[in-house]
Amino acid sequence: MMFAVYASAANPNDPTAGLLIGERPEPSVPDGWVRVHVKAASLNMHDLWTLRGVGIKADAFPMILGCDGAGVLDDGTEVVIHPVINAPGWRGDETLDPKRTLLTERHQGTFADSVVVPEGNVVAKPTELSFVESAALGTAWLTAYRMLFVQAQVRPGQTVLVQGSSGGVATALIQLASAAGVRVWSTGRTEEKRALATTLGAHATFEAGTRLPERVDAVFETVGKATWSHSLKSLRPGGALVVSGTTTGADPSADLQRVFFLQLRVLGSTMGTRQELIDLISFLRLHDIRPQIGLTLPLPEAAAGFAAMQEGNTAGKIVFTR
Known part of the structure; x- marks a missing residue:
């Protein structure tokens, strides 16, 4: 036993x-x-x-x-x-x-x-x-790595929004994206959670649902119903919304008119491959990320x-x- x-x-x-x-x-x-x-x-x-x-x-x-x-x-x-x-x-x-x-x-x-x-x-x-x-690494960090670099194909210099600032996937997204030269914005429900995001490398933080200063290249979603509308409204034309979770429910309004008119990309992402886990570990070692x-x-x-x-x-x- x-x-x-x-x-x-x-x-x-x-x-x-x-x-x-x-x-x-x-x-x-x-x-x-x-x-x-x-x-x-x-x-x-x-x-x-x-x-x-x-x-x-x-x-x-x-x-x-x-x-x-x-x-x-x-x-x-x-x-x-x-x-x-x-x-x-x-x-x-x-x-x-x-x-x-x-x-x-x-x-x-x-x-x-x-x-x-x-x-x-x-x-x-x-x-x-x-x-x-x-x-x-195996779930949260691997999920974040695939969302950023495989599904959204984010490039250095672009701007992304992370919905949330303190969960495992959200903190991984912030740390990985900022290390890759991406401008990171994050939302958080409390001042303490937003402060954590700043400590981890977020360039600006906002209360949940706040209108952003400008639209972003990609949004990363693990929340679902509570943030879905804000995520779609935060994207530039042609931008990508990558979703890997629905902690507040899986039945948001699709807002299909916005999706097709602005040619938004909505991408699902689940975990990552063994090779992506190896690549993630290499990335952490190269950038001395903990x-x-x-x-x-x-x-x-x-x-x-x-x-x-x-x-x-x-x-x-x-x-x-x-």
């Missing part, structure tokens, strides 16, 4: 009601898979969605939570986990596999003493980053981290340690 934080069952209305902390069976290691002894694992909104029963079948419970992690293999190699699990034999962009899954949807997650993943789902941990910092960590807790105190995320009390990534 091993220590783990897991979901016992789905609860759409009270997600943390199904959160349990205790012992789970040690995982077996199939051929072609490897065991990672987890040193640190980061919390994502995906974990709250799992507790609500989104993206997971009822018969998959109990499910150890956690998409992201960093740790060591049985031979002592230090690694970062790429959480996108592909169907056997899939070739090409891992995020486009129609049968892809993430850890915690079908396979047990990283909030445990150990996790098993396909051997292609680990990459070398950068020596410059701690295990805590490395644990932030992921913003807002809260670090030992795994037995994970419930406090879930509560902080559920209440929106974030200032970067929430990471659990072993």
